Structure formats: structure tokens, C-alpha cells
Amino acid sequence: MAKRKQAAPSSETEDHSKAERVYHDLRRRIRDLRLPPGTRLDKNEMSLQYGVSRAPLGEAILRLATEGLVDVVPQSGSYVAAIRPQDIRDSLLIRTGLEVEAVRRIAQTASDELLKQLDANVDAQAAAIRAKDMDRLDDLDAAFHTMLMEAVGSPRALQLLDGTRAVLDRPRYHALPVYGRPNDTLAEHRRIVDAIRTRDPELAGAAMRIHLTMVAKAIEGDLAKFSDDASPKKRK
Incomplete structure (x- = not known):
């Protein structure tokens, strides 16, 4: 009986895995103050840095914003939040x-x-x-x-x-x-x-x-x- 080929990971699963990786690295850099309060998170630059598309990067930043570590300012961009x-x-x-x-x-x-x-x-x-x-x-x-x-x-x-x-x-x-x-x-x-x-x-x-x-x-x-x-x- 022929072996069934294992299904390849979906693009959605891959994007989520990339988002997790980016999220944990950004959270650590924010914690260490390597990204100090007020730092602008340039999505184009960071996409190149992490080797990911804007979708998983946006997911990671949204999660950090939900946790209060990033402020998303309409018409301006995303910034590392102040320590309040x-x-x-x-x-x-x-x-x-x-x-x-x-x-x-x-x-x-x-x-x-x-x-x-x-x-x-x-x-x-x-x-x-x-x-x-x-x-x-x-x-x-x-x-x-x-x-x-x-x-x-x-x-x-x-x-x-x-x-x-x-x-x-x-x-x-x-x-x-x-x-x-x-x-x-x-x-x-x-x-x-x-x-x-x-x-x-x-x-x-x-x-x-x-x-x-x-x-x-x-x-x-x-x-x-x-x-x-x-x-x-x-x-x-």
C-alpha cells in the first residue's frame, strides 16, 4: 500500500508561526529597552529584517498593542508604548x-x-x-x-x-x-x-x-x- 503524502503546512499556519517568532523577539527587545519607549516600528524595514511579509508582522504588532506594549497611532504608525x-x-x-x-x-x-x-x-x-x-x-x-x-x-x-x-x-x-x-x-x-x-x-x-x-x-x-x-x- 502506497504511503500517503503528508500535507504541506498551509500558508495560514506558516504565517502564524512567523508571527509568533516575530512577536517573541519584539517583546524581548521591548523588555530589554533595545526598543525604547517612543520607537517607531517601521513595518517595511522590519519585514526585511525578519524576512517575513507584512501580514505576520502586523499580527505580531497587533498582539503587542493588545498587551499595552505598542501604541498604534492612526495616520502615523506603531510606536513602542511608554512605561506608564x-x-x-x-x-x-x-x-x-x-x-x-x-x-x-x-x-x-x-x-x-x-x-x-x-x-x-x-x-x-x-x-x-x-x-x-x-x-x-x-x-x-x-x-x-x-x-x-x-x-x-x-x-x-x-x-x-x-x-x-x-x-x-x-x-x-x-x-x-x-x-x-x-x-x-x-x-x-x-x-x-x-x-x-x-x-x-x-x-x-x-x-x-x-x-x-x-x-x-x-x-x-x-x-x-x-x-x-x-x-x-x-x-x-
């Missing part, structure tokens, strides 16, 4: 409510496999700190919190968390290297995992609340470095 203190504080409030309740639930249902994965993540964070690799630490930090939210089994809550994290990405990333904060973050994450291991929802919730309070404190201390002004800049 009120947006930051709103996102911190939403994130705290989501994650405190999430770990309370997880403490009552966590499997041994989940705890093993969390332990491995925290150990990797420790290795990143020893290597002074803040990019790696930030990625592991995001993965730690995503892992917890995925364990709740609520795709909508996970999507909401990712949206709040998008707004917090820039100030959180730049507050992370503040003296002592990497090791403090590691210790707070370990306490969260240890609290989940006790199966005590109140202890787990308190551990997460303390962690996010310290994150908020670090971010607030760093907000003065940023301005609401996001006047258009030439893209780098």
Missing part, C-alpha cells in the same frame, strides 16, 4: 490577586511531579545567579510563574496573567539586577515551593503575597527612571 506607572500598578494588583489564589489552590492539589519541576526550576535559577546571567534568570522566573498558573488548569487565567506580565516586563526586568534582588527572588521562590509542599493553602498564599509585595517594591523604586513621555524616536 498607573498601568504598572494596575497590573501588579491583578497579578497579586491571580497568583495568590492560584498557589492557594495548588497547595491542595499539587502532584509530586509538579513539585519536582518547580524544584528543578529553582535550582536552575540558582545556577543562573551564580553565572550572573540575568537574561536566563528572567526567563526562568517567567517559567516558574507560568508553571504555577498552568497547574491551576485555567487557560483564561493564564492568558490574563501573561497580559499583566507583558506590562510589567520592562520595569521588572530592569529592577531584577538591583543589589540583592536576584538572591532575594530565589529565596522567595524557594519559600513558595516549600509552602506548597506543606499542603497549607494559607501558608502558600502568604508566601506568594510576600514575594509579589517585594517585586512591587523593587519596581516602584525603579519607576522614577522612566518617564510617561514616549515621543517618537528613530528605530534602532
